[in-house]
Amino acid sequence: MPAPLPAPDDSRYLALCSRDARFDGQFFTGVTSTGIYCRPVCAVRTPRREHCRFFTLAAQAESAGFRPCLRCRPEVAPQALAWSVQDASSILVQQALRLIDTPQAWDTPEGLGVARLAQRLGVSDRHLRRIFEAALGVSPLQYLQTRRLLLAKQLLTDTRLPVTQVALSSGFGSVRRFNAAFATHYGLNPSQLRRAGAPAAPGDAGLCGSIRLAYRPPLDVPALLAFFVQRQFTGVECADPANGTLRRTVRLQAGSRELTGWMAARFDTARHQVWLQTSEALAPVLAQVIARVRAMLDLDADPAAIHAVLGAAFPGTEGLRVPGAFDGFELAVRAVLGQQITVAAARTLGQRLVERLGEPVATPWPDLQRLFPSPATLAQAEGEVLGQLGIVRQRQAAIVALARAVDSGQLALHPGADVAATTQALCQLPGIGDWTAQYIALRGLRWPDAFPAGDVALHKALGVQGQPQPARAATALAQAWRPWRGYAVLRAWATGSISSASLSKA
Numbered sequence: 001m002p003a004p005l006p007a008p009d010d011s012r013y014l015a016l017c018s019r020d021a022r023f024d025g026q027f028f029t030g031v032t033s034t035g036i037y038c039r040p041v042c043a044v045r046t047p048r049r050e051h052c053r054f055f056t057l058a059a060q061a062e063s064a065g066f067r068p069c070l071r072c073r074p075e076v077a078p079q080a081l082a083w084s085v086q087d088a089s090s091i092l093v094q095q096a097l098r099l100i101d102t103p104q105a106w107d108t109p110e111g112l113g114v115a116r117l118a119q120r121l122g123v124s125d126r127h128l129r130r131i132f133e134a135a136l137g138v139s140p141l142q143y144l145q146t147r148r149l150l151l152a153k154q155l156l157t158d159t160r161l162p163v164t165q166v167a168l169s170s171g172f173g174s175v176r177r178f179n180a181a182f183a184t185h186y187g188l189n190p191s192q193l194r195r196a197g198a199p200a201a202p203g204d205a206g207l208c209g210s211i212r213l214a215y216r217p218p219l220d221v222p223a224l225l226a227f228f229v230q231r232q233f234t235g236v237e238c239a240d241p242a243n244g245t246l247r248r249t250v251r252l253q254a255g256s257r258e259l260t261g262w263m264a265a266r267f268d269t270a271r272h273q274v275w276l277q278t279s280e281a282l283a284p285v286l287a288q289v290i291a292r293v294r295a296m297l298d299l300d301a302d303p304a305a306i307h308a309v310l311g312a313a314f315p316g317t318e319g320l321r322v323p324g325a326f327d328g329f330e331l332a333v334r335a336v337l338g339q340q341i342t343v344a345a346a347r348t349l350g351q352r353l354v355e356r357l358g359e360p361v362a363t364p365w366p367d368l369q370r371l372f373p374s375p376a377t378l379a380q381a382e383g384e385v386l387g388q389l390g391i392v393r394q395r396q397a398a399i400v401a402l403a404r405a406v407d408s409g410q411l412a413l414h415p416g417a418d419v420a421a422t423t424q425a426l427c428q429l430p431g432i433g434d435w436t437a438q439y440i441a442l443r444g445l446r447w448p449d450a451f452p453a454g455d456v457a458l459h460k461a462l463g464v465q466g467q468p469q470p471a472r473a474a475t476a477l478a479q480a481w482r483p484w485r486g487y488a489v490l491r492a493w494a495t496g497s498i499s500s501a502s503l504s505k506a
Contacts, residue, residue: 012054016040022216022304028055033506034208037061041272042072054080059138059146067186068153068195073152076214078272079300084293095121095418096128100144103171103287114140142316148172149185149289154193159209161283163190194316208283211290213265213274215299218388220319221267222298223494229341230332233354235370244269246297248326249361249371254284260371262363265293274299279363282467295415295446296324306448306484313481314491322490328444329406329411330372335439336398336432337391344500352389357381378403383392398431405429415446443485451478451485461492 023040028036028219030053037055038044055061068074079101086322087354099117104133117140118125132140154339161169167178182190198343223243228239228246230389237248244267251260261279266409268275269350274297278289293298298321307318316474325331333353338346356371373381386396419441426437436453452458459465464473481488 004399010049010054012040013052014047016052017046018313019043021214021355022181024216024272025080025300026056026216026302027080028058028061028077029053029102029346030055030064032062035066035068035076038067038069039072039074041078042069044069057136057138057143057347058150059143062146062149062185063138065144068150073154073157075154076212078215078294080302087496090135092121092123094130094257096132096140097143100140100147100417101290101291102414103285114144134427137246137280144171145185151180151290152182152190153186154211154290158211159283159286160207162284163194164282166190169284170286171195190296195472197209201224207280208278208286211276211286211296212278213290213294213341215272215274215297215301216301216303217272218303218319219267219269219272219321221269223319223444224321224323225506231347233347233351233372235267235368236354236358236372238365238367245427247365247368249368249375250282250289250326251371252277252282252285252288257284258374259285260359262361262365262368263289263293265297291415292326296326298322298324301487306487308487309481310488310491314495315499317491317495320487320491322448322486323444324446325443327372328417328440329375331444332402332406332413332426332440333372333378333434335436336395336402338439339395339436349391349465353386354390356385356389375403375407379407394431398429401429402426402432413440413444417496418446418448419445419447442489448486449483451475451479455489458489458492461496467492 004249012023012029016029020262021041025039026338028037028039029047031047031051032053033047035050037058037268053064057080062068065159067098071131074077096117099120100258113363114128115125118128118136121128129139132138136143152166152172155166155169156163159166163178167175170178172178172181181187182188182193183489186193222241225241225246227442228237229241232239235249237246238436239246247262247264249260251258252262259281261281263276263278263282266275274293276290276293278286282289303318311318334346334350337349337353354370354372357377359373363369373457374435381403383393383396386399387393393397402411405425406413411422413422422445423437423441426440427430428436435454438450438452441447442452453471457467459470459474462474462477463479464470467473477483478488
C-alpha cells in the first residue's frame with residue numbers, strides 16, 4: 001500500500017525545518033514554550049514539533065495569544081492571497097481582505113471599521129463577521145488590528161519616525177489607543193520595541209530609513225524591471241535591471257493635503273527581499289507607499305500556486321510576475337495612450353504629456369525631476385493642448401473623462417476597489433473598451449484573473465489569430481487557467497507562444 005500523505009501541520013513543520021523561502025507568509029508558527037510566532041524562514045533554532053502550532057494568518061496567531069518574533073519580523077513577510085472564482089462567501093472574504101489590506105481605504109479617523117467595511121461590500125456587518133470568522137477563525141476587527149500593529153512594528157523598527165507619526169500612519173486615531181493596543185498585544189511599549197529593533201540597513205539615511213519587504217522566490221527580477229524600462233517616462237521613473245533597482249517620483253494624498261517626493265526600491269535577491277527608501281516628505285503616507293510598492297512589484301504572489309496551474313502551458317516561467325503600477329490613474333492614462341499602437345509609440349505620447357503638463361519635483365537624482373500629471377490637471381486639459389501632443393480626439397476625450405471621474409471621487413483605481421463595478425464604470429467612459437478596462441484591472445487593480453481577450457499579441461501567442469472569433473477562442477482556451485488568467489497573459493506576452501502539449505489537451 002502507498003505510504004500515507006503527511007498531515008498538513010507535519011508538512012508545515014518540514015517546511016519550517018528547511019527554512020524554505022517559498023513558504024514565507026504561507027503560514028506562521030506559534031511556539032508554545034516561548035509564546036512567540038515566527039515566519040518559516042526564521043533563523044532561530046527550530047523548535048520541537050510538539051511545541052509548534054501553525055496558523056495561516058498572523059491575526060490567527062495573535063488571537064491565540066502569541067507575540068511576533070523580533071528577529072524574523074512577521075510584518076515583513078509577503079501576504080498569503082487566496083483567490084476563488086466560484087464560492088460566493090470566499091469571494092466576499094477576499095474582497096474584505098483586499099479592502100483591509102489597502103491603506104487607501106483607511107479613510108476615517110478610526111480607519112476602516114467593520115460597519116463601514118460591510119457597507120462598502122453591500123452586506124450587513126453581522127453577515128460579514130459570520131463568514132469572516134467561519135473562513136479565517138478571527139473577526140474582521142481582529143484582522144484589521146493585527147494589520148495595523150504589524151505595520152506599526154515595521155515602522156518602529158525600520159524608520160526613525162516619531163511614535164505619534166507611526167500611530168497615525170498605521171491607522172490609529174490617537175497615540176493613547178495605539179500605546180494601549182501595543183501593550184496589550186505585545187507586552188511592551190513602542191519605545192521599548194524601537195530600542196530592540198534590528199540594525200539599520202547599509203546606506204540607510206533619513207527619517208524614513210530603509211524598509212524591508214519580503215517576497216517568495218522565484219522572482220525574475222531582470223524580466224520584471226525590463227518591463228518597466230520599456231514603458232518608463234524619463235523624469236518620472238527609472239528602472240535598472242542590471243543593478244536591480246527601481247526609482248520614481250511620487251504624488252499621494254494625505255487627507256486634504258497633497259504630498260510629493262520620491263521612492264527607491266532595491267532588490268536583495270540573496271535574502272528574497274526589497275529595500276525601500278522614500279523621501280521624508282512621504283512619512284505621513286508610508287503605509288500607502290509600502291502597499292503600492294508591494295503591488296507594483298507583485299511581491300505577494302505565490303509562484304508555486306500559480307505555476308501549478310500555468311506550468312504545463314508556459315514551462316520555465318515560474319519567476320515571471322505581473323508588473324503592477326504605483327498609481328492607478330497614471331496606469332489608466334498609459335492604457336488609453338497604448339490603445340491600438342505599439343509600446344514605443346505609447347511611451348512617446350506619454351513622454352510628451354509629462355513634459356508638457358507634469359510638475360517639477362526635487363529628488364537626489366538628476367534623471368528624476370517630474371511628476372506625472374494629476375487627475376485635476378488632466379481634467380482641465382483642453383483638446384487643443386492634448387492634440388498638439390499627437391493624441392487623437394478619441395483618446396483625448398477618454399483621458400479627460402477618466403481624469404474627471406477620478407478627480408471627483410466617482411472612480412477609484414487601486415487594489416481595494418471592486419473589480420466588477422470598476423471595470424463596468426470604465427467601459428461606460430468614452431473611448432474605453434473591454435481591453436483597456438481589463439488591462440487596468442490586471443495592473444492597477446491587481447486582479448489576477450483579468451483577461452484582455454481582444455489583445456492581438458495574446459491571440460498570436462495562443463495560436464488563435466486565424467480563427468473567426470479569436471477573442472472567444474482565447475477566452476475558451478484560458479478557462480483552465482482561472483483564477484490566474486492575468487499571469488497567463490503576461491507569460492504569453494513574454495514567451496510569445498504556448499506549449500504545444502497544452503494546446504493538444506485543450
